[in-house]
Amino acid sequence: MASFDIAHLTQSLHAVRREWREAHGRSQEPGAREFPSREALATIVDQLKGALFPMRLGPHDLRQESEDIFVAHQLDTALHALLGQIRLELRLGGAHSSLSADAMALDIARAFAEALPQIRRLLDSDVLAAFHGDPAARSVDEVLLCYPGVLAMVHHRLAHQLYLLGQPLLARIVAELAHGQTGIDIHPGAQIGRGFFIDHGTGVVIGETAIIGERVRLYQAVTLGAKRFPTDEQGQLRKGLPRHPVVEDDVVIYAGATILGRVTLGRGAVIGGNVWVTYDVPAGVHVTQAHARERRQPAQEVAA
Amino acid sequence: MASFDIAHLTQSLHAVRREWREAHGRSQEPGAREFPSREALATIVDQLKGALFPMRLGPHDLRQESEDIFVAHQLDTALHALLGQIRLELRLGGAHSSLSADAMALDIARAFAEALPQIRRLLDSDVLAAFHGDPAARSVDEVLLCYPGVLAMVHHRLAHQLYLLGQPLLARIVAELAHGQTGIDIHPGAQIGRGFFIDHGTGVVIGETAIIGERVRLYQAVTLGAKRFPTDEQGQLRKGLPRHPVVEDDVVIYAGATILGRVTLGRGAVIGGNVWVTYDVPAGVHVTQAHARERRQPAQEVAA
């Protein structure tokens, strides 16, 4: 006798899938899976890392004389693969003819490509920030190879570009690849200026409409999230409104601090560890737990 | 001269192993390693994911017409491999003859197989909850592919079934695979109702005897843990007693909140961010930091 009644089990799972598809108007699935692939994007991001930092994140035996040849090949491979993934996301939208989707995909991929030199410049500034921000760092190379905060920013700056170009799903996958590896969860929509540094990083959450200036420094478990006032709403969440903090240049936010809602931390402000902030902080002010406690509002919930 | 004195080093490590084995009464190891394998379970879980969601988590070129054939093959492969792992865990218990262990293993694997359709139904409800709970989600597909909270629940619902069937070690390995990937640490013993959603997720810890109702929503860094009163004990930990919270239907717990001990959060309660709760919360009540602070007990420790 067989160990398992696979045929029956297969039928039961088939029935559950049919239920789901009928409930969601999907009984007509396309022939083949037409969905962006986490594995494909992981490969693309790895290739782009090699193209951006060939002598550090490229193959271990790369020689400087071969850099440009390697970079050209990585770009060529990665951009064509990305083009394919962009097509898949555009088609999911469903409004496009296949032809116009292809043309649009090419425009988007080209715009993404053109942004790469500027992304490298921004990442250089992040690497320097990490090097200067951590007394333990011995070289910029160490920072690029070891620091999870730098890895998260490489992913974020690529993901943000995809987000700006109208590819939120691809952007999200790129961001989650870093989140899984580092415990740092930055929404691709967040706008982050040059010289940004997250130390340690595990548990950091940065929301979609956050705006962060230049030379900002964060430690682990910092949340830049949204406030929610359920009683003020008639059961309807309004989307897309600015709901996360604005952090101006040269701000430092220590570990475990929580900043909620569309508040502004003024230039050079310092937020102490574990502090809870739901109000504007003027430029240059140091907020400690003691200060913070006095200012707390009576009812609040946190979600990024 | 050789670079290393490998023979001497090997002997030293042999001596340390012998010390350990003698100290733990294990000088008679079995001939071969008879222990469940993390790698084997990782493969099994991947195959089960493909069997549960063939067009999303199966091979990228799967076509709908081939779904049932693919599902049958994945099930067949995964269940036989799981059967082997169950045998290993049963033998570790040591009380069984090889023959009865094999029969018992088959019963367990079959019971696990029969639970799969219901597990898929529960996961469908979790996917929907994530889709409705996150204003940024664009499709149920995106949620299934990207959200660490959904990944954690796929692992948990499989791990919980193994736990119920008396395979705590296999269950634990399945849970830790998701913990490593997502930073979400759900004990396989936790009972979780349909439509459960964890947003962001890094740092969430849910203890073994927690009971969670339907449509509950959690944010990052929430702990559903146990209280400990060391002075009340005569040096003896009592195991297996209910020691984690009961969370009723439609509760929302915001980021960083800590709920400790066998307390009950009543239906529809809302726990604010960073709040510390060690008491029952009535249905429908919103707990904020201000409320919470007034209620705090003088001495407590937290462990999940």
Place this chain on the structure above:
Amino acid sequence: MASFDIAHLTQSLHAVRREWREAHGRSQEPGAREFPSREALATIVDQLKGALFPMRLGPHDLRQESEDIFVAHQLDTALHALLGQIRLELRLGGAHSSLSADAMALDIARAFAEALPQIRRLLDSDVLAAFHGDPAARSVDEVLLCYPGVLAMVHHRLAHQLYLLGQPLLARIVAELAHGQTGIDIHPGAQIGRGFFIDHGTGVVIGETAIIGERVRLYQAVTLGAKRFPTDEQGQLRKGLPRHPVVEDDVVIYAGATILGRVTLGRGAVIGGNVWVTYDVPAGVHVTQAHARERRQPAQEVAA
């Protein structure tokens, strides 16, 4: 027409790299990449794990009669590979001739090798601590295979040895490999006594100059960090000074607690969940949130 103007893009990225190199005095890169490799160290650590715990972390079909042969081969392979990585780190320092760097590398690798039996002994004590510290643990084998806290300690004890031997970059990479997998961030410089156990673990951060005694237990999201008093400094960070806590034997620190600065937690002290401590705690004292709040200093920042 080509989809992408790869030649132009390659030139632009070349220009950015040249900018960077000129700005950092690196226009004369060596011919080939001479930098330790994350992948190489991941392989080395895996081999050392197999050499330390052959019947648990070695190949699944290893038999006890072959243990020593397997261990010898793993050691031989891992130590020669490590020797190569040590050479790369020494050369980065730049002060050494190639010849003396090679001799020095061999000395370091040999010293590392000689420390392995003692590292195994320490790890045995950590495994036992985890087994006794978690009421849910069923066997020491389960602990070794499943617990992220144990994985983090395997990496830490190897990384710490590299740190002591003057290889901070290799040590850092080994530590980050565990950080990525477990969410536990232990600086390789931290001194940790035998029988150390971290439960759950996500979000734990332990700083470079922390000193931890024997039989200490930590839960998730505990920080042993540094305090910063920016107003006390004339813009100059002083490096290498003791700036993280000293934790004496038998201390327990519950989830989310934050201990900052060169303070001492006396033998047997217990720190409650989420407690914030920036002062010495006498031996045997239990610190709760209520106690802690009364003692708080007015201004502080947290960074590990």
Place this chain on the structure above:
Amino acid sequence: MASFDIAHLTQSLHAVRREWREAHGRSQEPGAREFPSREALATIVDQLKGALFPMRLGPHDLRQESEDIFVAHQLDTALHALLGQIRLELRLGGAHSSLSADAMALDIARAFAEALPQIRRLLDSDVLAAFHGDPAARSVDEVLLCYPGVLAMVHHRLAHQLYLLGQPLLARIVAELAHGQTGIDIHPGAQIGRGFFIDHGTGVVIGETAIIGERVRLYQAVTLGAKRFPTDEQGQLRKGLPRHPVVEDDVVIYAGATILGRVTLGRGAVIGGNVWVTYDVPAGVHVTQAHARERRQPAQEVAA
């Protein structure tokens, strides 16, 4: 200075490709390579082998209870992949619209699929023939696993079906995969009856229009080739004409024999080692070197 002038070299190779394409009217290559793939066909043939002989050429841990599930999955995977390769070959022909090529490809793939049970039957007869024909064979399983002559026939019977269905290029690739592995070169066009056995096999060549009856046995280095009379032709090779031998039932041809042209070896004939035959051999006759020498024609060339 760079080791190689890659740019110059790339240009030179580009120039050679352009010369070739212009000389062959191919300056307008399609965007992507549209050509059947040797690797893809190797995978397909391996999957079909598993589907035909699941307990011998399938995965080593297959159990009989899972045979049909495994076979269904292999067929499903292999036939869809083959469908893709057939489309590529049809498009190379160039006369078809994409739509009609797809429909035609499906018809061909279905016809191929329907032939598989009969192919298995024929291969069973070949396996038996090998078992009975070689005194050293101990079991039919040994024959299926070890004998290059059987491997060549598995490939040939699949390749011949593709040839019959108008896919000469795919058929050729399948045949060459076996040729490379065994040194046996059977043109996919050759018609071969049941119970065919080639012993040793290296150097055997069988031409496109050869017709072989039932229970025929061949040894190594046998050629069933074509004669060529260059002086009889006006510089024009005529294609497709029957030009290779007809070998009737129960014939045996010993090692190194060469049979040329559209001659017939009658039922039960035996051709001795190294014999050269360019004439009909009546049924039952044994041809030896001595006989053969007397019959030789004055001028001949051999090509299969």
Place this chain on the structure above:
Amino acid sequence: MASFDIAHLTQSLHAVRREWREAHGRSQEPGAREFPSREALATIVDQLKGALFPMRLGPHDLRQESEDIFVAHQLDTALHALLGQIRLELRLGGAHSSLSADAMALDIARAFAEALPQIRRLLDSDVLAAFHGDPAARSVDEVLLCYPGVLAMVHHRLAHQLYLLGQPLLARIVAELAHGQTGIDIHPGAQIGRGFFIDHGTGVVIGETAIIGERVRLYQAVTLGAKRFPTDEQGQLRKGLPRHPVVEDDVVIYAGATILGRVTLGRGAVIGGNVWVTYDVPAGVHVTQAHARERRQPAQEVAA
């Protein structure tokens, strides 16, 4: 509509398998495949090659100081794997209880292991013979790495030992692995003395009962086969009788020569290219095509 009716096709193939099994009394297959594996043996042979010639056929970065450690590990791994394959072949015989088969398998594997040093010595003599026999050879290393004739002898000497120890199926698989790679087909039963060299090699066939002395040299396409006199037999092939040539010391056989039947080539004889020999050749005699033709018997067939 589905592209293929996989269910129907699976049933048809099931029916063909059932036919076959019923026809061969195998309707009761064992649960799992219990048959030696070509892939497993390929791995074992590769490991043994590394153990026999560590600095040439071992890993490219092996250092001499690590040779013994590497060799011990390869032996340990390869011999245990071989033990498993021997068990499978013994069980195929069917006469043994599982217990006695295991004990017998261990005896066989140990005897095989003890023969390895002598096999290495013989192979050294073959390598030297190739080096001295080919004017183009520049070093013994080149010979070991490049010459197909040497590869064939490595396989043969291992296969012959398995054959002597009563494992004809394993021996055959090892031999066929070399046959597929080199086109040289040596039956594992053939007895071959030291210093044997085959140049070029493609098409060489050496039969089961051939006996070859020391320092013999062969070129491509030489057959040492059996004669068959079908009219002398009453339809019954007699097995195991000596039926292949005896080749004494220092014989040279040039390309394409065919030696058939239990004849003896005396010490130092030289057989010219393409010569056909079915009679004893005295020591020291040179046989040319002219001589050979005069001696030919009227009727003969060739099979190895």
Place this chain on the structure above:
Amino acid sequence: MASFDIAHLTQSLHAVRREWREAHGRSQEPGAREFPSREALATIVDQLKGALFPMRLGPHDLRQESEDIFVAHQLDTALHALLGQIRLELRLGGAHSSLSADAMALDIARAFAEALPQIRRLLDSDVLAAFHGDPAARSVDEVLLCYPGVLAMVHHRLAHQLYLLGQPLLARIVAELAHGQTGIDIHPGAQIGRGFFIDHGTGVVIGETAIIGERVRLYQAVTLGAKRFPTDEQGQLRKGLPRHPVVEDDVVIYAGATILGRVTLGRGAVIGGNVWVTYDVPAGVHVTQAHARERRQPAQEVAA
């Protein structure tokens, strides 16, 4: 008790190796293996194939617009890897200082690189010759993908260049890679003109000093070998002398023919199947078996 006495066995093998090394004056092996690698050369040849025929032997999804980028990258990777292999062969020679060997290696690798465009041109002529020479060929693409004779020529033309540049060992390895795959054994020293075609190919052997003109066609099992007259020599083989045939333009040699010694086949000569030729053949003459037999010399041996 252990299954095998690995320590004893390791010692025995050590003793055999020591014997060998002492006998050959090699007790002082270098620390690490310094020998060209078959695997490395296999990879290099595959990369060069892709660089020479990007749209046919490059990656299956290459697009024409990316050809040059792909080619540049393949060349860069392959040539640097080849440079490393050339260094290893030069050092084996032993006469060079490390420095001058490196400079010499670079000169050789550059000369090899410069020959690639001409090699592609020659291979184009071979592909055309195969297409025109085989009535069954349907396209030049089929020929390039399927024909073992073309594969052998790709390897030969690369190997011959290495041979000309003084790298006989690398050349030999490249040639043997094709020999193993095709059964065609062309010595890298052989000089072969444009438009060369080998049909079927198994068993072809072409010797080191053979010279072949343009548009020559060969079939399977043809030998262009050396004669040996042992009685003419005083026990000393003289190396490097021209000893293989000269084949002028437009010659055709049918299957199984053997041409021995420094004889010349004149322009347009045709050699019939299985013919044995040890004398000059005038231009335009057709040699058949009948003719050949009359001319045979009394004593000859064949070796390539």
